[in-house]
Amino acid sequence: MIRLHNVSKTYYPHGRSRGRPASDAGVTALKSVDLHVPKGQIHGVIGLSGAGKSTLIRCVNLLERPTTGSVFVDDQELTSLSGQALNQARHRIGMIFQHFNLLTSRTVFANVALPLELMGMKRGEIRERVLPLLDLVGLADKVSQYPAQLSGGQKQRVAIARALASRPRVLLCDEATSALDPHTTGAILELLRDINHKLGLTILLITHEMEVVKSICHRVSLISEGKLVEEAEVGDFFTAPRTHLGRSFLNDFLELEPPRALIERLEEAPGEHSHPVVRLAFSGDAVSTPLISRLARECGVDVSILQAKVESIQDRTLGLMIAELMGTADETREAIDYLESHDLKVEVLGHVQRDV
Numbered sequence: 328m329i330r331l332h333n334v335s336k337t338y339y340p341h342g343r344s345r346g347r348p349a350s351d352a353g354v355t356a357l358k359s360v361d362l363h364v365p366k367g368q369i370h371g372v373i374g375l376s377g378a379g380k381s382t383l384i385r386c387v388n389l390l391e392r393p394t395t396g397s398v399f400v401d402d403q404e405l406t407s408l409s410g411q412a413l414n415q416a417r418h419r420i421g422m423i424f425q426h427f428n429l430l431t432s433r434t435v436f437a438n439v440a441l442p443l444e445l446m447g448m449k450r451g452e453i454r455e456r457v458l459p460l461l462d463l464v465g466l467a468d469k470v471s472q473y474p475a476q477l478s479g480g481q482k483q484r485v486a487i488a489r490a491l492a493s494r495p496r497v498l499l500c501d502e503a504t505s506a507l508d509p510h511t512t513g514a515i516l517e518l519l520r521d522i523n524h525k526l527g528l529t530i531l532l533i534t535h536e537m538e539v540v541k542s543i544c545h546r547v548s549l550i551s552e553g554k555l556v557e558e559a560e561v562g563d564f565f566t567a568p569r570t571h572l573g574r575s576f577l578n579d580f581l582e583l584e585p586p587r588a589l590i591e592r593l594e595e596a597p598g599e600h601s602h603p604v605v606r607l608a609f610s611g612d613a614v615s616t617p618l619i620s621r622l623a624r625e626c627g628v629d630v631s632i633l634q635a636k637v638e639s640i641q642d643r644t645l646g647l648m649i650a651e652l653m654g655t656a657d658e659t660r661e662a663i664d665y666l667e668s669h670d671l672k673v674e675v676l677g678h679v680q681r682d683v
Protein backbone atom coordinates (compact mmCIF):
# COMPACT_ATOMS: atom_id res chain seq x y z
CA MET A 328 0.00 0.00 0.00
CA ILE A 329 2.88 2.35 0.85
CA ARG A 330 6.21 1.86 -0.89
CA LEU A 331 9.28 4.06 -0.67
CA HIS A 332 12.08 3.20 -3.04
CA ASN A 333 15.55 4.59 -2.48
CA VAL A 334 14.18 7.84 -1.05
CA SER A 335 16.68 10.52 -0.03
CA LYS A 336 15.98 14.05 1.12
CA THR A 337 18.45 16.91 1.44
CA TYR A 338 17.38 20.30 2.77
CA TYR A 339 19.32 23.14 1.14
CA PRO A 340 19.52 26.43 3.03
CA HIS A 341 18.88 28.40 -0.14
CA GLY A 342 16.19 26.22 -1.66
CA ARG A 343 16.53 24.18 -4.81
CA SER A 344 18.22 26.79 -7.00
CA ARG A 345 20.35 25.37 -9.82
CA GLY A 346 23.17 27.82 -9.23
CA ARG A 347 23.82 26.41 -5.77
CA PRO A 348 27.40 27.10 -4.60
CA ALA A 349 29.57 24.03 -3.89
CA SER A 350 29.74 24.98 -0.20
CA ASP A 351 25.95 24.85 0.06
CA ALA A 352 25.98 21.20 1.09
CA GLY A 353 22.63 21.17 2.88
CA VAL A 354 21.34 18.71 5.50
CA THR A 355 20.66 15.19 4.31
CA ALA A 356 17.74 14.08 6.45
CA LEU A 357 16.96 10.80 4.63
CA LYS A 358 19.44 8.46 3.00
CA SER A 359 18.30 5.78 0.52
CA VAL A 360 15.21 4.73 2.43
CA ASP A 361 13.33 1.63 1.27
CA LEU A 362 10.07 0.88 3.04
CA HIS A 363 7.06 -1.27 2.27
CA VAL A 364 3.87 -1.19 4.31
CA PRO A 365 1.32 -3.75 3.07
CA LYS A 366 -2.41 -3.02 3.06
CA GLY A 367 -4.07 -3.08 6.49
CA GLN A 368 -0.79 -2.99 8.45
CA ILE A 369 0.12 -0.60 11.23
CA HIS A 370 3.78 0.23 10.77
CA GLY A 371 5.77 2.31 13.24
CA VAL A 372 8.99 4.21 12.61
CA ILE A 373 10.87 4.95 15.80
CA GLY A 374 14.00 7.03 16.25
CA LEU A 375 15.69 9.68 18.32
CA SER A 376 15.08 13.39 17.85
CA GLY A 377 16.54 14.60 14.55
CA ALA A 378 16.80 11.08 13.09
CA GLY A 379 14.54 12.01 10.15
CA LYS A 380 11.14 10.68 11.25
CA SER A 381 9.10 13.76 10.32
CA THR A 382 10.90 14.09 7.01
CA LEU A 383 10.16 10.45 6.24
CA ILE A 384 6.43 10.67 6.93
CA ARG A 385 6.11 14.01 5.12
CA CYS A 386 7.76 12.45 2.07
CA VAL A 387 4.93 9.89 1.88
CA ASN A 388 2.31 12.50 0.96
CA LEU A 389 4.90 14.79 -0.62
CA LEU A 390 4.50 17.56 1.95
CA GLU A 391 8.27 17.27 1.45
CA ARG A 392 9.32 16.23 -2.02
CA PRO A 393 12.14 13.65 -1.92
CA THR A 394 15.38 14.85 -3.50
CA THR A 395 15.72 11.42 -5.16
CA GLY A 396 13.77 8.17 -5.15
CA SER A 397 10.12 7.30 -5.64
CA VAL A 398 7.03 7.08 -3.46
CA PHE A 399 4.07 4.83 -4.28
CA VAL A 400 0.74 4.87 -2.44
CA ASP A 401 -1.98 2.44 -3.46
CA ASP A 402 0.07 1.48 -6.54
CA GLN A 403 0.26 5.05 -7.78
CA GLU A 404 3.62 6.79 -8.06
CA LEU A 405 3.13 10.12 -6.29
CA THR A 406 6.62 11.35 -7.17
CA SER A 407 5.60 11.44 -10.83
CA LEU A 408 2.58 13.66 -10.10
CA SER A 409 2.11 17.39 -9.59
CA GLY A 410 -0.67 19.96 -9.46
CA GLN A 411 -4.25 18.70 -9.64
CA ALA A 412 -3.28 15.04 -10.08
CA LEU A 413 -1.21 15.15 -6.88
CA ASN A 414 -4.07 16.88 -5.01
CA GLN A 415 -6.44 14.12 -6.11
CA ALA A 416 -4.01 11.41 -5.02
CA ARG A 417 -3.64 13.08 -1.62
CA HIS A 418 -7.35 12.52 -0.93
CA ARG A 419 -6.39 8.90 -0.40
CA ILE A 420 -3.91 9.86 2.34
CA GLY A 421 -5.08 11.25 5.69
CA MET A 422 -2.68 12.77 8.17
CA ILE A 423 -2.78 13.69 11.84
CA PHE A 424 -0.24 15.77 13.74
CA GLN A 425 1.18 16.16 17.23
CA HIS A 426 -0.53 19.55 17.76
CA PHE A 427 -3.78 18.60 15.98
CA ASN A 428 -3.72 21.58 13.52
CA LEU A 429 -7.43 22.43 13.93
CA LEU A 430 -8.91 25.74 12.83
CA THR A 431 -9.87 27.54 16.04
CA SER A 432 -12.57 29.66 14.40
CA ARG A 433 -14.47 26.61 13.10
CA THR A 434 -16.68 24.25 15.06
CA VAL A 435 -15.90 20.56 15.40
CA PHE A 436 -18.33 19.85 12.54
CA ALA A 437 -16.85 22.54 10.31
CA ASN A 438 -13.29 21.34 10.93
CA VAL A 439 -14.18 17.82 9.82
CA ALA A 440 -16.20 19.19 6.88
CA LEU A 441 -13.36 21.39 5.59
CA PRO A 442 -11.59 18.86 3.33
CA LEU A 443 -14.96 17.89 1.83
CA GLU A 444 -15.82 21.54 1.15
CA LEU A 445 -12.47 21.91 -0.59
CA MET A 446 -13.33 18.85 -2.69
CA GLY A 447 -16.53 20.65 -3.74
CA MET A 448 -18.95 18.27 -2.05
CA LYS A 449 -22.57 19.39 -1.51
CA ARG A 450 -23.77 20.41 2.00
CA GLY A 451 -26.17 17.48 2.39
CA GLU A 452 -23.52 14.94 1.41
CA ILE A 453 -21.02 16.57 3.75
CA ARG A 454 -23.47 16.20 6.63
CA GLU A 455 -24.04 12.55 5.80
CA ARG A 456 -20.30 11.95 5.79
CA VAL A 457 -19.29 14.02 8.84
CA LEU A 458 -21.88 12.96 11.43
CA PRO A 459 -21.06 9.20 11.29
CA LEU A 460 -17.36 10.08 11.52
CA LEU A 461 -17.93 12.12 14.66
CA ASP A 462 -19.86 9.18 16.02
CA LEU A 463 -16.98 6.83 15.14
CA VAL A 464 -14.47 8.95 17.07
CA GLY A 465 -16.84 9.36 20.05
CA LEU A 466 -17.65 13.05 19.61
CA ALA A 467 -21.29 12.95 18.48
CA ASP A 468 -22.17 15.32 21.34
CA LYS A 469 -19.49 17.92 20.47
CA VAL A 470 -20.62 18.79 16.92
CA SER A 471 -21.13 22.51 17.63
CA GLN A 472 -18.26 23.08 20.05
CA TYR A 473 -15.07 24.95 19.19
CA PRO A 474 -11.55 23.49 19.59
CA ALA A 475 -10.86 25.74 22.60
CA GLN A 476 -13.66 23.96 24.46
CA LEU A 477 -12.09 20.52 23.97
CA SER A 478 -9.39 18.53 25.76
CA GLY A 479 -6.23 17.46 23.90
CA GLY A 480 -7.57 13.96 23.39
CA GLN A 481 -10.87 15.31 22.01
CA LYS A 482 -8.98 17.64 19.65
CA GLN A 483 -7.01 14.68 18.31
CA ARG A 484 -10.30 12.80 17.79
CA VAL A 485 -11.56 15.73 15.69
CA ALA A 486 -8.31 15.63 13.72
CA ILE A 487 -8.74 11.89 13.16
CA ALA A 488 -12.32 12.40 11.92
CA ARG A 489 -11.09 15.16 9.59
CA ALA A 490 -8.30 12.91 8.29
CA LEU A 491 -10.86 10.19 7.55
CA ALA A 492 -13.35 12.52 5.84
CA SER A 493 -12.02 11.96 2.31
CA ARG A 494 -12.15 8.16 2.87
CA PRO A 495 -8.38 7.69 2.64
CA ARG A 496 -6.68 4.33 2.17
CA VAL A 497 -3.73 5.39 4.29
CA LEU A 498 -3.42 7.32 7.55
CA LEU A 499 -0.13 9.03 8.45
CA CYS A 500 0.37 9.81 12.14
CA ASP A 501 3.09 12.33 12.95
CA GLU A 502 3.80 11.90 16.71
CA ALA A 503 0.02 11.89 17.18
CA THR A 504 0.08 11.11 20.90
CA SER A 505 3.22 12.95 21.98
CA ALA A 506 1.29 15.93 23.39
CA LEU A 507 -1.12 13.73 25.37
CA ASP A 508 -0.99 12.23 28.85
CA PRO A 509 -0.54 8.42 29.12
CA HIS A 510 -4.23 7.71 29.74
CA THR A 511 -5.39 9.81 26.76
CA THR A 512 -2.58 8.33 24.66
CA GLY A 513 -3.98 4.87 25.41
CA ALA A 514 -7.48 5.92 24.35
CA ILE A 515 -6.30 7.49 21.07
CA LEU A 516 -4.17 4.44 20.25
CA GLU A 517 -7.19 2.24 20.88
CA LEU A 518 -9.23 4.40 18.51
CA LEU A 519 -6.53 4.07 15.83
CA ARG A 520 -6.47 0.29 16.32
CA ASP A 521 -10.26 0.26 16.03
CA ILE A 522 -10.17 2.29 12.80
CA ASN A 523 -7.46 0.04 11.36
CA HIS A 524 -9.62 -2.96 12.15
CA LYS A 525 -13.02 -1.58 11.07
CA LEU A 526 -11.95 0.30 7.96
CA GLY A 527 -8.94 -1.81 6.94
CA LEU A 528 -6.93 1.41 6.88
CA THR A 529 -3.16 1.15 6.46
CA ILE A 530 -1.40 3.24 9.12
CA LEU A 531 2.15 4.59 9.10
CA LEU A 532 3.13 6.33 12.31
CA ILE A 533 6.28 7.94 13.60
CA THR A 534 7.08 8.12 17.26
CA HIS A 535 9.92 8.27 19.75
CA GLU A 536 7.95 6.17 22.26
CA MET A 537 8.33 2.39 22.49
CA GLU A 538 4.98 2.23 24.30
CA VAL A 539 3.22 3.42 21.12
CA VAL A 540 5.00 0.78 19.03
CA LYS A 541 4.25 -1.90 21.59
CA SER A 542 0.55 -0.97 21.83
CA ILE A 543 -0.54 -0.86 18.21
CA CYS A 544 2.12 -1.60 15.60
CA HIS A 545 2.47 -4.84 13.67
CA ARG A 546 5.93 -4.00 12.35
CA VAL A 547 8.51 -1.39 13.25
CA SER A 548 11.46 0.27 11.56
CA LEU A 549 14.24 1.96 13.46
CA ILE A 550 15.62 5.16 11.93
CA SER A 551 19.02 6.62 12.74
CA GLU A 552 20.71 9.55 11.01
CA GLY A 553 18.31 9.32 8.07
CA LYS A 554 18.74 5.57 7.49
CA LEU A 555 16.44 2.69 8.33
CA VAL A 556 18.83 0.53 10.31
CA GLU A 557 16.50 -2.22 11.49
CA GLU A 558 13.05 -3.55 10.61
CA ALA A 559 11.17 -6.32 12.38
CA GLU A 560 7.87 -7.70 13.61
CA VAL A 561 7.10 -5.91 16.89
CA GLY A 562 7.35 -9.14 18.92
CA ASP A 563 10.84 -9.82 17.49
CA PHE A 564 11.99 -6.23 17.99
CA PHE A 565 11.03 -6.31 21.66
CA THR A 566 12.59 -9.71 22.30
CA ALA A 567 15.77 -9.45 20.25
CA PRO A 568 16.60 -6.07 18.69
CA ARG A 569 19.51 -6.50 16.30
CA THR A 570 21.22 -3.13 16.61
CA HIS A 571 22.87 -1.34 19.50
CA LEU A 572 20.35 1.51 19.11
CA GLY A 573 17.45 -0.98 19.17
CA ARG A 574 18.77 -2.48 22.40
CA SER A 575 19.18 0.96 23.90
CA PHE A 576 15.53 1.85 23.07
CA LEU A 577 14.43 -1.44 24.61
CA ASN A 578 16.48 -0.99 27.78
CA ASP A 579 15.19 2.55 28.26
CA PHE A 580 11.64 1.29 27.79
CA LEU A 581 12.08 -1.56 30.24
CA GLU A 582 14.11 0.62 32.59
CA LEU A 583 16.34 -2.37 33.13
CA GLU A 584 19.80 -1.15 33.92
CA PRO A 585 22.12 -2.51 36.61
CA PRO A 586 22.04 -0.49 39.87
CA ARG A 587 24.28 2.57 39.66
CA ALA A 588 26.58 1.33 42.45
CA LEU A 589 27.16 -1.83 40.44
CA ILE A 590 27.78 0.02 37.15
CA GLU A 591 30.59 1.93 38.87
CA ARG A 592 32.20 -1.36 39.90
CA LEU A 593 31.84 -3.04 36.49
CA GLU A 594 35.07 -3.82 34.67
CA GLU A 595 35.27 -4.77 31.04
CA ALA A 596 37.79 -7.61 31.35
CA PRO A 597 37.41 -10.56 33.73
CA GLY A 598 39.91 -10.71 36.62
CA GLU A 599 41.21 -13.56 38.71
CA HIS A 600 38.54 -13.01 41.35
CA SER A 601 35.62 -11.57 39.39
CA HIS A 602 32.07 -12.63 38.48
CA PRO A 603 30.28 -11.84 35.22
CA VAL A 604 27.19 -9.63 35.36
CA VAL A 605 24.80 -10.62 32.59
CA ARG A 606 21.59 -9.36 31.04
CA LEU A 607 19.32 -12.25 30.13
CA ALA A 608 16.39 -11.96 27.73
CA PHE A 609 14.07 -14.87 27.29
CA SER A 610 10.80 -15.46 25.55
CA GLY A 611 8.55 -18.36 24.61
CA ASP A 612 9.04 -21.59 26.61
CA ALA A 613 12.08 -20.27 28.43
CA VAL A 614 9.86 -17.86 30.43
CA SER A 615 8.18 -20.73 32.25
CA THR A 616 11.25 -23.00 32.61
CA PRO A 617 13.03 -22.87 36.01
CA LEU A 618 16.40 -22.25 34.38
CA ILE A 619 17.98 -20.40 37.26
CA SER A 620 17.61 -23.23 39.75
CA ARG A 621 18.84 -25.69 37.10
CA LEU A 622 21.84 -23.46 36.57
CA ALA A 623 22.72 -23.83 40.22
CA ARG A 624 22.18 -27.60 40.18
CA GLU A 625 23.78 -28.45 36.84
CA CYS A 626 26.61 -25.93 36.60
CA GLY A 627 27.29 -25.31 40.29
CA VAL A 628 26.82 -21.55 39.78
CA ASP A 629 24.99 -19.34 42.23
CA VAL A 630 22.82 -16.64 40.71
CA SER A 631 22.22 -13.31 42.37
CA ILE A 632 19.27 -11.61 40.66
CA LEU A 633 19.77 -7.84 40.59
CA GLN A 634 16.69 -6.91 38.52
CA ALA A 635 13.97 -8.86 36.75
CA LYS A 636 10.87 -8.09 34.74
CA VAL A 637 8.27 -9.92 32.69
CA GLU A 638 6.49 -7.98 29.91
CA SER A 639 3.65 -8.94 27.63
CA ILE A 640 4.33 -7.72 24.10
CA GLN A 641 1.20 -8.39 22.04
CA ASP A 642 0.95 -12.20 21.97
CA ARG A 643 4.41 -12.85 23.42
CA THR A 644 5.85 -12.91 26.89
CA LEU A 645 9.30 -11.46 27.36
CA GLY A 646 11.41 -12.00 30.46
CA LEU A 647 14.43 -9.88 31.30
CA MET A 648 16.88 -10.20 34.11
CA ILE A 649 20.14 -8.71 35.24
CA ALA A 650 22.08 -11.18 37.32
CA GLU A 651 25.49 -11.86 38.77
CA LEU A 652 26.78 -15.38 38.08
CA MET A 653 28.92 -16.60 40.96
CA GLY A 654 31.36 -19.45 40.42
CA THR A 655 34.79 -20.18 38.98
CA ALA A 656 35.62 -18.91 35.47
CA ASP A 657 34.98 -22.39 34.04
CA GLU A 658 31.67 -22.74 35.87
CA THR A 659 30.33 -19.35 34.78
CA ARG A 660 31.41 -19.96 31.17
CA GLU A 661 29.58 -23.29 31.27
CA ALA A 662 26.54 -21.56 32.77
CA ILE A 663 26.44 -19.00 29.94
CA ASP A 664 26.70 -21.82 27.36
CA TYR A 665 23.88 -23.61 29.16
CA LEU A 666 21.65 -20.52 29.04
CA GLU A 667 22.40 -19.89 25.36
CA SER A 668 21.63 -23.50 24.51
CA HIS A 669 18.18 -22.88 26.01
CA ASP A 670 17.57 -19.93 23.65
CA LEU A 671 18.23 -17.18 26.15
CA LYS A 672 20.00 -14.10 24.84
CA VAL A 673 22.94 -13.50 27.12
CA GLU A 674 24.82 -10.21 27.14
CA VAL A 675 27.81 -9.92 29.45
CA LEU A 676 27.64 -6.38 30.83
CA GLY A 677 30.98 -6.62 32.65
CA HIS A 678 32.68 -8.19 35.61
CA VAL A 679 32.68 -7.34 39.32
CA GLN A 680 35.33 -8.23 41.84
CA ARG A 681 34.36 -10.96 44.26
CA ASP A 682 34.65 -10.16 47.95
CA VAL A 683 37.61 -12.35 48.93
Ligand SMILES: Nc1ncnc2c1ncn2[C@@H]1O[C@H](COP(=O)(O)OP(=O)(O)OP(=O)(O)O)[C@@H](O)[C@H]1O
Binds near residue numbers: 355377535
Ligand atom coordinates in the same frame (compact mmCIF):
# COMPACT_ATOMS: atom_id res chain seq x y z
N1 LIG B 1 12.99 22.43 6.70
C1 LIG B 1 14.21 22.03 7.06
N2 LIG B 1 15.31 22.70 6.67
C2 LIG B 1 16.55 22.28 7.00
N3 LIG B 1 16.82 21.21 7.75
C3 LIG B 1 15.75 20.49 8.20
C4 LIG B 1 14.41 20.86 7.89
N4 LIG B 1 13.58 19.97 8.47
C5 LIG B 1 14.36 19.08 9.11
N5 LIG B 1 15.68 19.40 8.96
C6 LIG B 1 16.83 18.64 9.48
O1 LIG B 1 16.70 17.29 9.04
C7 LIG B 1 17.08 16.40 10.08
C8 LIG B 1 15.92 15.47 10.39
O2 LIG B 1 14.85 16.24 10.94
P1 LIG B 1 13.40 15.62 11.23
O3 LIG B 1 12.55 16.74 11.75
O4 LIG B 1 12.95 14.85 10.06
O5 LIG B 1 13.77 14.59 12.43
P2 LIG B 1 12.82 13.96 13.52
O6 LIG B 1 13.34 12.58 13.73
O7 LIG B 1 11.41 14.09 13.11
O8 LIG B 1 13.12 14.86 14.79
P3 LIG B 1 12.12 15.29 15.99
O9 LIG B 1 11.70 14.00 16.66
O10 LIG B 1 12.99 16.13 16.86
O11 LIG B 1 10.98 16.03 15.37
C9 LIG B 1 17.52 17.25 11.26
O12 LIG B 1 18.91 17.39 11.21
C10 LIG B 1 16.84 18.58 11.00
O13 LIG B 1 17.56 19.63 11.55
